[in-house]
Amino acid sequence: MTNHVVITGLGVTSPLGGDVASTWEAALAGRSGVNSLEHDWVEQYDAPVRFAGELAVPAAEVLSVPETRRMDPSAQYAVVAAREAWADAGSPELDPTRLATVVASGIGGVWTLLSQWDNYKEKGPRRVSPLTVPMLMPNAPSAQVSMLVGARAGAHTPVSACASGAEAIGYAAQIILSGRADVVLAGGTEAPIHPLPLAAFARMQALSTRNDDPQGASRPYDVTRDGFVMGEGAGIVVLERESHARARGAHIYARIAGFGITSDAADIAAPSPEGQERAMRAALAESELSASDIVHVNAHATSTPVGDMGEAGVIAKVLGDRAAVSATKSMTGHLLGGAGALETIFTVLALRDRKAPPTINVTQPEPDLPIDLVRDVPRDLPAGDVAAFNNGFGFGGHNASLIIASV
Template sequence: MRRVVVTGMGVVSPLGNDVETLWNNIRNGESGIRPLESENYADINTRIAGYIDEFNGEEYLEGKELKRYDLFTQYGYAAAMQALESAELDLETIDKDRAGIYIGSGTGGLQTLLNNHETMLDKGTRRVSPFLIPTMINNMAAGLTAIKTGFRGPSFAAVSACATSNHAIGEAYLNIAHGYSDAILAGGAEATITPLYFAGFSKMRAMSTQNDAPEKASRPFDSDRDGFVMSEGAGVLFLEEYEHAVKRDAPIIGEIVGYGSTTDAYHITEPDYHGAAKAMKLAIDRAQALPEDIDYINAHGTSTPAGDISETKAIKEVFGEHVSGLKVSSTKSMTGHMFGAAGGAEAIITLKSMNENLFPPTINLEKPDPECDLDYIPNEAAEGSINLALSNGFGFGGHNAVIAFKKYNP
């Protein structure tokens, strides 16, 4: 197994469209959740979201391309370009046959599909765009990035709901570790804030309805939580084999040392904590570590009543008596739930936390749920050394993916 390091990061999020802006807002406990003003949401119980309104696609794509590509593709490509820039990569010198792209999406081009469906109903099938299919499919963020970079190595788009980014990063890590590639862009992208998606999740009673106080609606592990808050964006890492990175004098941000992937095989929406626990155990074992070696967990922590309790049980099962010294937080309390992009953004937050020795907070944790009784770093960031950390991602269908990150040590 070859060492795999992270040398680049890029993000588009409700808390900033670059890594430093996102991190500054996270460390200060800021919320990216705001009201939805459109009348299209007036009859839906949830009217708040972590939406993006200052994204400048012209920084990355030409005008005609912006009209062609769905927002999730634009977000994913922008995050990928940021990652390559921060990795200080010269595209002319890398062996593109050994460079790949694993950028997934839980939903793909939803807005493109909805727009074309409306066009078909209003004007007939002849007016449906010839770009409908290549624009809406989930792999297009990866496909466009490959076309633009010329990377000809392995390329695919993971699709596992909220675990998408973690699966993409984990599978990319394994691909490099086993010697099939030298470098891979990995993460996820999502643009799901639409009345249809809101209506669907509202009927499930899965989303928060605390519309009067948007910034307080995402409150993982709190007794007054009533569901997640939908968000969107992209998070992408540039992974490299260690010697490959050292040879080109790349800025090494951190190291991936473990990955655990399991399936609950239980229920399409309700979690079974045993699957999540097994994924964490696998990540720790493959990192050649013990539970007591883990300093921090960036929790999946969506702010749903059942999900937060299930994750707490899973953590207790894995860490046993060592759980009392473990720091855990849910940064979804600030970003909202970015679905397929969540793991990418949270990997970035975890790496920044390690490098700055700062545990990010779980904001809005004012009245802890008695069944959620771990140290969730309530409301304010805390200083402390982080050498080894986990980032959890669990998705509908029972998909679990956990990444183990280690502070870089030559």
Template sequence: MSRKVVVTGLGAISPIGSSAQEMWDNALAGVSGVKALTDDWVAEYELPVYIAGRINRPISESEFISRVEAKRLDPSGQYAVHSARQAWRDAGFSGEDAEDSTELDPERVAVSYATGIGGVWTLLDSWDTLRERGPRRVMPMTVPMLMPNGSAAAIALNHKARSTAQTVVSACASGTESIHLGLELIRSGKADVVITGGTEASIHPLPLAAFARMQALSTRNDEPERASRPYDVDRDGFVMGEGAAALILESEEHAKARGARIYAELAGTGVSSDAYHITAPDNEGEGAARSLREAMASGDFSAEDVVHVNAHATSTPVGDIPEATALRRAFGDATDQMAVSATKSMTGHLLGAAGAIESVMTVLAVRDHKAPATINLENKDPQIDLDVVTEARDLPAGEIVAVSNSFGFGGHNAVAAFRSVS
């Protein structure tokens, strides 16, 4: 019998909150974190899109990262360290790292932490420095700051996690795939504790210009708070967001032995590949449906047990419909009983961090038996036959299961399912 895995700590920094609880409170209240960008480079490059979901307060105000540390980390790494330290403290370990904690063996603590793009600010700023000021002015720490595994490495160093430190890079499915890997690390016996999650800090003129050229971004510049509108007939693209989230996963026996507070059980996960198109999802949703079925098998639950879905729901015309199709393929008529929330309507799309942010919200949904809001849904697309939550709603009492979906460029599909605990 496989080991049961539970969630004992949560951390987040996002457009709607600099902690997991603040983010959750704002998600229940329907608060938008999307604003107009006021940076000089918006006008300099004549960007066609200049709205995004920035973190809701500067990282310099974080109690979890010092100024000295921040200088040696890309913004994506700063957000990652903030979220991991917050989650670690939330989990109630006796020390600041695995060596200092009496209940931990550092060789049984692992990191599985994701990103979609990595240190893009460091990479592009360093290229500008090289061109304008020469090689002697390039920072010595440039490579560790830009490499995609930099965040996982920083977390492992901070917390003395010596089992393994791995990085998942699967576009917008990355954060959820990191949780899948964390589950496997504990079930296989490789680790007792895993720090998992995802980070992204790519609100930079190049990614904005590139996504805009793909016609993937909303151009509703005059109404930032209303731009991200999953499932609405007037949706015209996603809104970029930034931030990070971390979840502390533990084997149930390890958590109970140290008397930890348990948020929820990570019941199961599922991953699959569309092998269909580099950017577009399979219109039939079969790959996504397979990941949902795999999560059910992995977690030993049925479609009838699922009461809530935190959907990937990016607000793109081509993306929202296949996900709705996939839910129907996997869950059948039971889909009618599921309260579906599209929280990117408030946070924007955090790319490689999206799955981690949304998994944190899904954990809190099963803890509180509440589904968060979906804002900006004024005229639902008739092709999307789902019960979409437009105002925070109570979920059924008793034991419940909720799932979080993530789908990424390249055809990556990932699902995490969480079960409530008494």
């Protein structure tokens, strides 16, 4: 990517904080955003998993009543994050036909779909909200963000389960490189904390059931890990053609140096290290960097028994054991379609501050762990020109790897 795509704005709402600064501060401090769920439905529906990473600042506290009534929570979170990202980029005045959005979701407006079905069953078809479809459709977050900033060069929605957020950012970079847009708001969002997704992921044996220790439940690479912890939230970045950003004097955080995307064509749920390795190698090839330039990896590492060690083997194979590897889902839980975006933002901030965030809750690391895991406290990263990976992998055999480089 010699015609560089740079990052000029960041926005987040997450279990660790309502914005970028508070989220990053909590991550560096090694705090958990996971808590017991206090909703009535936990008891009412006998939820098998009774904890999750809910937003630190509920969207209703920062949005207007009409916004909360007209958008599914997944779109609400995307709008909260997009507002921050756009302001952070300086809310530039630009040609709307050169501005696009790529906002991903793993499962779309599941709250709206299920609550309107409840309305239908309890009160009949006339009680189904006329806004049901525009709220539940998975492209709604991207469309809402496009309306927020007036983006008219396309509003896209990659849907690739837990790879969605990383795929969105990679695809956004490709849109800029293709010449179709100069600026793209890109990222992912998810609002999955509802009894049905909790039960469904639990039935796959994908979720931790450590109900007696919510904050200690997400423990990637620990021998006692028993599944991921569901999280909610959104991350949005502003990507921009470097020449465009420099011409308007924008603050540049970092650049997108490479993007690799592959599909496994193997299993609808199980991950494939082979496909993950091809994604990482493709990103590295595109970046024209060498493995020794990569000082940090924000791993996908969800805390599942199978997934973590597969990815660790791939990282070791592609990069060796020198890069400082962080598994931030230990603190945030797994934001599904929002994960890759939040973690790209963590990766950008790690390069900015030269601090890899910690992985918490690892007391008994896998004995054969082939990577250099950052545990408990942040790790200083070297000065100079460096780069970092962010991986996102999803059910369906979707693998997305991004390389972020310092500028």
